[in-house]
Amino acid sequence: MLKSRIFILLQIVTFLVASTVGTAQAAVIGNAEHFAQPHRSEALAHIDAAFARDVVQQQMLAMGVDPADTMERVGALSDAELQQLAQSLDSLPAGSSALGVLGALFLVLLVLEILGVTNVFTKI
C-alpha cells in the first residue's frame, strides 16, 4: 500500500517537473547554427555525429595511431569534420613529403619534371 502510494507520488512529481522544464525553455540561435553552410550532399547530412566519431576513432587505431592520442584527436574535430573523415579518411590528401618516388613511376615523373609539369625534384 505504502509502496504504491510512493510510486504514484513519484510519478506526479516527475510529471510536474517535466512539464515546468518544458514551458520554461526558450530557444537561442547559436553562431554555428546561424552561419552553417547548406549540406553539400544528402549522405553527409545523414551520418550521425556520434557514429562518425566512433568510425573515425576506429580508423585511426587501424592506421597505427596511439589509442590515447585517438581520443584527443577525435575530440578536437567538429561534427562536420568527423562526418567528412568517416566517409573518406583513406582517400583524403595526406601531406607527407617532397620525396619518396620509386620504380616505374620515377621515369614517368622524370620526363614530366623535365617538361615542367610536375615539381617533385628539387634541383631540376
Add this chain to the structure above:
Amino acid sequence: MGRSIIALVLVALITACASTAPPPPNQAPSELVGVPFFPQTEYQCGPAALTTVLVHSGVATSPDALTPQVYLPGRQGSLQVELLAAARRAGRIPFTLEAAPEALLAELEAGNPVLVLQNLGLRSLPRWHYAVVVGYERARERVILRSGTERRRQERWTRFIASWAKADYWGLVVPGAGKLPGSARAATIGPEIARQEGQLPPEVTLTAWESALARWPEEPDILFATANARRTAADQEAAAALYRRLLLLAPGHMAGRNNFADLLLEAGCPGAAAAALAPAHLALPGLAANVRDAITRTAAAIASGKTENPTDPAHCRTLSGDPPSP
C-alpha cells in the same frame, strides 16, 4: 613501347591544361624573413609546416609535440582537418583561405606566412606535401617557401601554381592572438569563426568576434555573433548593447530579435522581451525553419514568464534601452 606512348599522350594532355594558369602577380617583392624554419623528417611535413606557422603566431611548440596530434602512420602523412584541429588545440584559430592566388598574396602582405597543400605529382598520381609560403619575388617570378629540408626553397610562380592548383588552392593561416587573416572579408569571416566555435575556448572565440566587429562595425551578422559571444561570456549588459545596436541597424534581423528577447527573459524582463520579439510574429512565414522554431519557443517562454511577472522590474530599462518612465 606502349608505356612511352601513354606517357607522351599524358604529357600532351597535361601541358595543355597547364597553360591556363593565372599569370604571375605584379606586386612589390616581400619576404617574411622572420618566419622560423623546422626541417621535416621522413613523412612529417605536416608537423613541420604547422610548427612553423604556430611558432610564428606566438605559440611554443615543436614537430615532436605535434606529430602525435596530426600524423597518421597508415597514410604516412597528415590530413588537412587534423592540422586545423591541432592549431585549435594550441589555442589559435586556423583560417582556411579562399581558393585563389590573390588570397595568398594578401596574407603575405599582412605578414602571415601561408601553409599550403601542394600536389607535387599528378591529379591521378598525387604526391601530397605541405609547405609554408613566406615570400614572393616579382623580378624573378619566384615563390619562396619553407619546404621539406629547405629553408628557402624557390619555385617558379607557374610551377608553384600548378602544384597548388592540383590541391584546389588549399591553404591556411594562423594569425596571432586576436588578429584576423589579411584576406578576410566580411562575408567569409563569420562562417570561418562560427564553424570552429565548438572546438575553441570561449575567450578565443570572443576575441576573434570582437576583432571582426572592430573591423566591420556595421555588419549585422558580425554584430549578432559578437552579441552571442558576449552573452556566452556572461557579459549580459555588453551583449544587450550589441543586440540593441544590431536591431537599430537591421530591424529585420529576426535571429537577433529572438536572442535579444531570450536574454531579456532570462534577466527577468518578460515585458521587454515581448516588445523586442513583437515584430517577428508578422514575419514568421518568411523565415528559415530554425529561426521560426526558435521564435515560437521563445514566445511561449515569454508568455509563461509574463504570467509569473506581469510588470518588469526597473533594471530592465538598462538592458532594453527604453527611456526611463517620467
